[in-house]
Amino acid sequence: MKIQPFELERFFAKYEFSAPYLLGSSDCESFSIQEILDLEPGAENAFKKCWLGYTESAGHPDLRQAISNIYESCESQHVLVHSGAEEAIFIFMNVMLKPDDHVIVQDPCYQSLYQIAHDLGCRVSKWTTYEENGWELDLDQLETLIEEDTKAVIINQPHNPTGYLMSAEKQQQLIDILQKRNLLLFSDEVYRELEHDPKDRLPAACDLYDNAVSIGVMSKTYGLAGLRIGWAVTQNEQIFKEMATFKDYTSICNSAPSEYLALVALMHRQRIVDRNLKLTTGNLAVLNQFFHHHSNQFNWKPPIAGSIAFPSITAHSGVEDFCVSLVQESGVLLIPSPYFQYGDRHFRIGFGRRNLPECVEQLDRYLKKHPIV
Ligand SMILES: Cc1ncc(COP(=O)(O)O)c(C=O)c1O
Incomplete structure (x- = not known):
């Protein structure tokens, strides 16, 4: 089988380890190995003997x-x-x-x-x-x-x-x-x-x-x-x-x-889920406020599950240009919908990471200089 490139991964590969504000990632905030081992008495020693x-x-x-x-x-x-x-x-x-x-x-x-x-x-x-x-x-x-x-x-x-x-x-x-x-x-x-x-x-x-x-x-x-x-x-x-x-x-x-x-x-598991759910729902409140303030530029309906959403720009097209300009000028990474083979109006925004408020602040600053409409 000759397989086509994974567009989303290729786009990520360009920016993921250089852009400082990852606002398109789908995973929740991670942990260090030490934090995981500290969850269970004796785990650190057992891990060393793995x-x-x-x-x-x-x-x-x-x-x-x-x-x-x-x-x-x-x-x-x-x-x-x-x-x-x-x-x-x-x-x-x-x-x-x-x-x-x-x-x-x-x-x-x-x-x-x-x-x-x-x-x-x-x-x-x-x-x-x-x-x-x-x-x-x-x-x-x-x-x-x-x-x-x-x-x-x-x-x-x-x-x-x-x-x-x-x-x-x-x-x-x-x-x-x-x-x-x-x-x-x-x-x-x-x-x-x-x-x-x-x-x-x-x-x-x-x-x-x-x-x-x-x-x-x-x-x-x-x-x-x-x-x-x-x-x-x-x-x-x-x-x-x-x-x-x-x-x-x-x-x-x-x-x-x-x-x-x-x-x-x-x-x-429950402790980890509780932490990430708290982070995710707290970040969602920040996004609700952000999109409320920018309702002339974005369509937004908060999702009921997960750590990602797929809002759209109110303009008819141009989301890829917006995302590329945003990441190049401000270091904020969103994923435009062409990478989901779904038109040119939507973008994926991720809200499972701890620094979401900072990322949103940077996005807000960019939009003050370059409003979409
Ligand atoms: C819906 C869905 N399935 C599968 C995967 C692959 O997960 P992993 O990268 O952990 O293998 C992803 C990762 O983004 C995903 O969003």
């Missing part, structure tokens, strides 16, 4: 157990640990899809959810959502997209880049539609547990439906992207087996120190 040989391909049994605690009916044997969520996406698409299969992908989306299927030769239909409708997924539209040879539906809840989260009723209706036709559901849930009101949390798709794969990761809600630990969870033995077999050609197994640190972090 054996640096190959690890179990499916993941350390203790880590698989800790991950399975996030789920209701799935157990540790249903958990396959990966090198980030990205590896899980890549492997799922490679083992479950073949050229000419038809798949349906929520749009806009994180590019790999669309691109890998497309570049494998699948016919990909976009299940497009719109800001005017609150980014709502329309099940009637889905019914019209399903074809005879549709193989899978790919969703991301809570959603990158919009912060949309469907209702539990809609999630069940979606699963009913897929179950009737025996379709696969690939459910990217990397922002789960970051619902601003925990009552909105959806059940994991893998707990509800045998033909579902849920993916999670340490990177987003827990802020531990540098560990590169993610996972796929499914009750479907065939999918599990095929993904595990393919992994022998990608990472083979996971990093031993990362597995240990992920385990310690998950033992204290």
